[in-house]
Amino acid sequence: SQTIHQWPATLVQPVGSPLSLECTVEGTSNPNLYWYRQAAGRGLQLLFYSVGIGQISSEVPQNLSASRPQDRQFILSSKKLLLSDSGFYLCAWSARTGDGYTFGSGTRLTVV
Amino acid sequence: AQSVTQLGSHVSVSEGALVLLRCNYSSSVPPYLFWYVQYPNQGLQLLLKYTSAATLVKGINGFEAEFKKSETSFHLTKPSAHMSDAAEYFCAVSRGFQKLVFGTGTRLLVSP
Numbered sequence: 315s316q317t318i319h320q321w322p323a324t325l326v327q328p329v330g331s332p333l334s335l336e337c338t339v340e341g342t343s344n345p346n347l348y349w350y351r352q353a354a355g356r357g358l359q360l361l362f363y364s365v366g367i368g369q370i371s372s373e374v375p376q377n378l379s380a381s382r383p384q385d386r387q388f389i390l391s392s393k394k395l396l397l398s399d400s401g402f403y404l405c406a407w408s409a410r411t412g413d414g415y416t417f418g419s420g421t422r423l424t425v426v
Numbered sequence: 427a428q429s430v431t432q433l434g435s436h437v438s439v440s441e442g443a444l445v446l447l448r449c450n451y452s453s454s455v456p457p458y459l460f461w462y463v464q465y466p467n468q469g470l471q472l473l474l475k476y477t478s479a480a481t482l483v484k485g486i487n488g489f490e491a492e493f494k495k496s497e498t499s500f501h502l503t504k505p506s507a508h509m510s511d512a513a514e515y516f517c518a519v520s521r522g523f524q525k526l527v528f529g530t531g532t533r534l535l536v537s538p
Binding site: 320348356357358360363402404406408414415416417418419420422 | 458460462467468469470471472475516525526528529530531
């Protein structure tokens with residue numbers, strides 16, 4: 315069966331520090347991968363999605379970036395965090411058929 | 427472009443009462459529709475999905491939803507609320523390879 319792993323679960327980082335969140339999927343090949351952010355009291359905002367290794371599409375301009383170095387690995391990064399980067403970050407994958415996403419357990423990021 | 431509108435950011439019911447969470451969609455092509463549930467500080471879990479098969483879709487935890495093309499609706503219902511149903515619920519729409527678009531969410535509150 316397919317599983318998705320996301321870590322760390324919580325993170326407190328100072329303003330201006332770098333960020334690296336990792337997501338891996340097991341039990342499937344060629345998944346579509348996604349990073350979402352959920353700010354307090356708000357819905358889900360799609361940040362990045364990827365349909366293959368090295369292929370990244372950005373939905374929202376910001377100081378975050380994403381990379382997909384391997385088929386089932388998706389990384390969210392920042393060189394210098396802002397206070398506004400605080401939120402709940404969710405990784406998800408879907409099959410090529412697009413009939414539903416499976417989400418990771420999320421990372422709670424607090425920038426102080 | 428596809429979108430969903432969830433009516434009511436908060437819905438309150440008593441334990442044992444009917445749960446009705448509303449979702450209306452906008453899509454220029456036959457959509458795939460989804461309901462997800464999110465418990466505090468957790469990822470999203472798929473409750474049910476409509477992918478152009480039966481219009482009445484049954485999901486986990488006793489929830490079901492009916493696709494009504496004439497009303498462009500996909501409301502989520504449960505005959506009898508349980509305390510454990512208290513969570514945030516998201517409606518979402520996609521079509522094939524297109525990205526999932528989420529509504530803003532409805533928080534369900536269940537009182538004893």
